[in-house]
Amino acid sequence: MKEVLNFIDQNKDQYLAELVEFLKIPSISSEEAYNESTYKAAEWLADNFRNAGIPEIKLYETKGHPIVYAQDLTAGAGAPTILVYGHYDVQPVDPLDLWDSPPFEPVIKNGKIFARGTSDDKGQAFMHVKAYEAYKKIKGALPVNVKYMIEGEEECGGDNLEEFIINNQEMLKCDTVMVSDTEWFADGMPSICYSLRGNVYLEITVTGPNRDLHSGTYGGGVDNPLNVLCWMISQLKDSDGRISIPGFYDNVLDLTEVERDAFKKLPFSEEEYCKDLDINMTHGELGYTTLERVWARPTLDLNGIYGGYTGLGSKTVLPSKASAKFSMRIVPHQTSEEIALKAKSYLEKLCPPTVKLSIKMLWGGNPVLMPIDSKSIKIAIESLKEAFGKDTVFMREGGSIPVVGLFDSVLKAPTVLMGMGLPGDNIHSPNESFSIENFYGGIKASALFIDKYK
Amino acid sequence: MKEVLNFIDQNKDQYLAELVEFLKIPSISSEEAYNESTYKAAEWLADNFRNAGIPEIKLYETKGHPIVYAQDLTAGAGAPTILVYGHYDVQPVDPLDLWDSPPFEPVIKNGKIFARGTSDDKGQAFMHVKAYEAYKKIKGALPVNVKYMIEGEEECGGDNLEEFIINNQEMLKCDTVMVSDTEWFADGMPSICYSLRGNVYLEITVTGPNRDLHSGTYGGGVDNPLNVLCWMISQLKDSDGRISIPGFYDNVLDLTEVERDAFKKLPFSEEEYCKDLDINMTHGELGYTTLERVWARPTLDLNGIYGGYTGLGSKTVLPSKASAKFSMRIVPHQTSEEIALKAKSYLEKLCPPTVKLSIKMLWGGNPVLMPIDSKSIKIAIESLKEAFGKDTVFMREGGSIPVVGLFDSVLKAPTVLMGMGLPGDNIHSPNESFSIENFYGGIKASALFIDKYK
Numbered sequence: 045m046k047e048v049l050n051f052i053d054q055n056k057d058q059y060l061a062e063l064v065e066f067l068k069i070p071s072i073s074s075e076e077a078y079n080e081s082t083y084k085a086a087e088w089l090a091d092n093f094r095n096a097g098i099p100e101i102k103l104y105e106t107k108g109h110p111i112v113y114a115q116d117l118t119a120g121a122g123a124p125t126i127l128v129y130g131h132y133d134v135q136p137v138d139p140l141d142l143w144d145s146p147p148f149e150p151v152i153k154n155g156k157i158f159a160r161g162t163s164d165d166k167g168q169a170f171m172h173v174k175a176y177e178a179y180k181k182i183k184g185a186l187p188v189n190v191k192y193m194i195e196g197e198e199e200c201g202g203d204n205l206e207e208f209i210i211n212n213q214e215m216l217k218c219d220t221v222m223v224s225d226t227e228w229f230a231d232g233m234p235s236i237c238y239s240l241r242g243n244v245y246l247e248i249t250v251t252g253p254n255r256d257l258h259s260g261t262y263g264g265g266v267d268n269p270l271n272v273l274c275w276m277i278s279q280l281k282d283s284d285g286r287i288s289i290p291g292f293y294d295n296v297l298d299l300t301e302v303e304r305d306a307f308k309k310l311p312f313s314e315e316e317y318c319k320d321l322d323i324n325m326t327h328g329e330l331g332y333t334t335l336e337r338v339w340a341r342p343t344l345d346l347n348g349i350y351g352g353y354t355g356l357g358s359k360t361v362l363p364s365k366a367s368a369k370f371s372m373r374i375v376p377h378q379t380s381e382e383i384a385l386k387a388k389s390y391l392e393k394l395c396p397p398t399v400k401l402s403i404k405m406l407w408g409g410n411p412v413l414m415p416i417d418s419k420s421i422k423i424a425i426e427s428l429k430e431a432f433g434k435d436t437v438f439m440r441e442g443g444s445i446p447v448v449g450l451f452d453s454v455l456k457a458p459t460v461l462m463g464m465g466l467p468g469d470n471i472h473s474p475n476e477s478f479s480i481e482n483f484y485g486g487i488k489a490s491a492l493f494i495d496k497y498k
Numbered sequence: 499m500k501e502v503l504n505f506i507d508q509n510k511d512q513y514l515a516e517l518v519e520f521l522k523i524p525s526i527s528s529e530e531a532y533n534e535s536t537y538k539a540a541e542w543l544a545d546n547f548r549n550a551g552i553p554e555i556k557l558y559e560t561k562g563h564p565i566v567y568a569q570d571l572t573a574g575a576g577a578p579t580i581l582v583y584g585h586y587d588v589q590p591v592d593p594l595d596l597w598d599s600p601p602f603e604p605v606i607k608n609g610k611i612f613a614r615g616t617s618d619d620k621g622q623a624f625m626h627v628k629a630y631e632a633y634k635k636i637k638g639a640l641p642v643n644v645k646y647m648i649e650g651e652e653e654c655g656g657d658n659l660e661e662f663i664i665n666n667q668e669m670l671k672c673d674t675v676m677v678s679d680t681e682w683f684a685d686g687m688p689s690i691c692y693s694l695r696g697n698v699y700l701e702i703t704v705t706g707p708n709r710d711l712h713s714g715t716y717g718g719g720v721d722n723p724l725n726v727l728c729w730m731i732s733q734l735k736d737s738d739g740r741i742s743i744p745g746f747y748d749n750v751l752d753l754t755e756v757e758r759d760a761f762k763k764l765p766f767s768e769e770e771y772c773k774d775l776d777i778n779m780t781h782g783e784l785g786y787t788t789l790e791r792v793w794a795r796p797t798l799d800l801n802g803i804y805g806g807y808t809g810l811g812s813k814t815v816l817p818s819k820a821s822a823k824f825s826m827r828i829v830p831h832q833t834s835e836e837i838a839l840k841a842k843s844y845l846e847k848l849c850p851p852t853v854k855l856s857i858k859m860l861w862g863g864n865p866v867l868m869p870i871d872s873k874s875i876k877i878a879i880e881s882l883k884e885a886f887g888k889d890t891v892f893m894r895e896g897g898s899i900p901v902v903g904l905f906d907s908v909l910k911a912p913t914v915l916m917g918m919g920l921p922g923d924n925i926h927s928p929n930e931s932f933s934i935e936n937f938y939g940g941i942k943a944s945a946l947f948i949d950k951y952k
Contacts, residue, residue, distance in 0.1 A: 274822075350808040
């Protein structure tokens with residue numbers, strides 16, 4: 045492998061130059077005006093795969109943006125198979141005036157490359173193409189089968205990838221999935237994320253009278269759907285951050301002492317956290333630290349509420365209806381179906397007979413937990429150690445990456461979240477950047493992973 | 499007076515024809531496109547006053563629509579003075595397609611006249627002009643001084659009338675104010691409204707983190723302003739409809755047994771009320787009937803709430819801030835200042851240290867209570883009895899009529915709310931109408947009131 049790693053070192057400038065080309069194509073998937081250039085980015089990536097020497101490459105058209113799919117199965121049926129996932133689309137760039145340089149004109153400064161999509165996820169997806177290329181060039185062939193699925197709808201919430209995965213299970217069959225679309229816990233601290241929370245997103249509507257009423261004429265005589273809604277919501281969680289839905293905690297997998305100790309050793313400053321958010325103090329479930337709360341404990345958050353008069357000034361209305369959107373972040377081994385049912389049944393019991401209640405489930409996804417002693421994760425740790433010369437820390441993530449749930453449930457393959465982003469990368473914000481050291485190290489780690497997985 | 503009443507009977511058709519003319523002028527005060535025609539309505543009314551023989555008449559310009567002011571002080575300084583208040587402006591007409599006939603082309607059908615402004619308030623204000631005219635024509639002079647102040651901004655929330663009253667206290671000085679801008683409790687049941695609730699309208703905003711956060715990444719670790727807002731609101735009123743603000747009920751004047759008995763005798767059907775609103779049941783303070791709750795007990799209603807994501811579908815946001823608008827209807831002898839202070843102090847105590855709270859008072863008005871054994875009300879009852887041949891019932895009103903508060907606090911004069919509207923008049927809605935019998939009877943009652951007040 046020394047030769048492969050040397051080759052990567054020798055070609056650093058070339059890789060960076062190619063990444064700059066890739067970043068220049070504005071592939072904003074959520075804005076129709078960029079449909080053509082999003083397509084161009086897919087074509088550019090397919091060309092780059094072709095130049096890397098991969099034998100099979102295809103653009104799969106969808107109802108939205110195409111999926112770039114490439115594979116090299118020359119290792120044969122007896123060898124293990126790695127599926128790499130990434131995305132070539134990027135977030136919108138607003139507010140444009142907060143960018144120090146134009147988002148699609150990459151600038152290199154202080155060891156970072158600045159442009160939209162550098163960290164999320166063009167730069168990270170591209171590492172795997174270059175790793176393949178280097179390995180193939182030096183060794184002639186790979187010891188494992190590799191499949192690359194780089195989509196174009198991660199940032200626009202498209203559901204075409206789900207359909208693609210379900211319809212192409214045989215083609216996508218693999219022993220492990222590798223994803224580089226996450227961050228390190230801190231600069232200089234290679235990290236692997238081994239658990240994601242799931243989510244149950246509900247919208248409830250409380251309906252009272254058949255029309256908006258004058259709050260002077262009717263107020264005090266007719267129950268007010270807005271007051272009822274607020275009361276019902278207040279009954280979902282207590283002031284200690286515990287969710288009051290009966291049976292909610294039944295299947296929660298407690299954190300192990302090993303995990304809690306490991307989290308405590310991470311360089312997390314409660315003070316910095318509060319300062320960054322401009323809050324007086326954090327708040328959450330009693331008996332847990334902030335990292336434990338956001339990574340490994342379930343919670344319930346209102347995401348939106350509306351009803352009655354919301355314009356300027358006053359209007360004396362007793363509204364006919366009121367709605368709230370809220371989501372419950374769930375953890376292993378809770379399931380979205382289970383929690384949705386428990387929440388619905390509790391809400392129905394809470395609802396007084398003076399109003400009508402309707403409940404819609406807008407989204408549901410299960411939590412994911414990847415055993416940290418699995419082959420994939422062990423190899424990832426070794427690869428990171430050799431690429432960066434540093435030990436890996438384990439972290440979890442409070443949000444969901446829905447596609448990881450699909451790999452788990454549809455492909456039945458464990459996912460390794462070996463991202464190379466850093467907390468200061470400003471993904472989804474102006475001045476997005478990616479550490480150039482992490483970009484090069486990520487290429488090496490990907491090549492090492494291929495080599496070790498055989 | 500027989501002669502005056504006969505004269506009114508003989509001129510019925512003429513009065514109705516004049517009212518039709520008045521109604522044809524689209525005086526929608528809130529829509530700029532109607533500014534010119536609103537002015538025309540004021541001029542038309544001033545001309546009509548002039549033709550009625552009133553000696554002094556003037557259009558007072560304001561920053562908005564003019565005030566029509568007319569007076570006859572020939573009775574002299576020793577005689578009592580009546581101030582009549584009304585408004586010549588009308589509500590907008592949307593939705594136009596629900597009108598059976600054009601809103602400014604009056605139609606007479608089934609004993610009613612249909613047009614925008616018939617009942618609210620052109621038809622009712624106009625009764626008093628015709629009463630003056632008839633009395634003056636037949637008797638040559640009035641036994642009392644009369645002042646007429648008919649404004650053009652009642653339906654657009656203008657505050658020019660308040661300024662006018664404050665600046666012209668000497669001119670407007672009177673012993674009683676007569677207002678015909680309310681409804682009878684039921685058809686065939688002449689009514690006098692002797693109490694109005696006041697109102698304290700607050701807007702509160704709860705602010706958490708300095709920006710919207712991802713509810714996956716931060717949820718469970720940072721207090722959510724929307725959840726806090728809902729909880730705070732849930733603490734303002736208990737499930738029995740009692741307001742939980744400390745000291746809230748301190749100054750509430752209890753209903754007398756006489757009042758409660760009188761209300762119970764009114765033809766109110768709980769079943770019809772629920773059916774009309776499409777609700778399963780009414781709801782309010784334990785121990786009180788619906789009429790008592792909406793007329794004579796204080797309450798607290800959310801009027802609007804907003805925060806976070808309120809569009810279609812789901813967005814996983816932990817919002818930076820959330821706001822609610824709510825109003826407290828207050829009753830004699832609560833005051834808006836007192837209640838606003840108590841509410842603010844309670845809210846500040848409720849607010850947890852994890853978030854910031856701001857409270858704005860958007861509106862405040864005191865309740866009004868007019869003694870039913872006062873001279874004005876006694877004379878109004880006699881006048882109604884002679885005009886309609888029926889006994890008067892007493893009612894209260896849950897809403898506020900802000901100008902009545904001004905008459906009370908600035909002019910120190912009691913107001914008689916002797917309206918002639920009916921519950922089915924559809925004021926503020928399509929197909930507004932006014933009972934022609936009540937129009938004629940109202941002219942007579944107004945003339946009788948002048949005669950008896952001497």
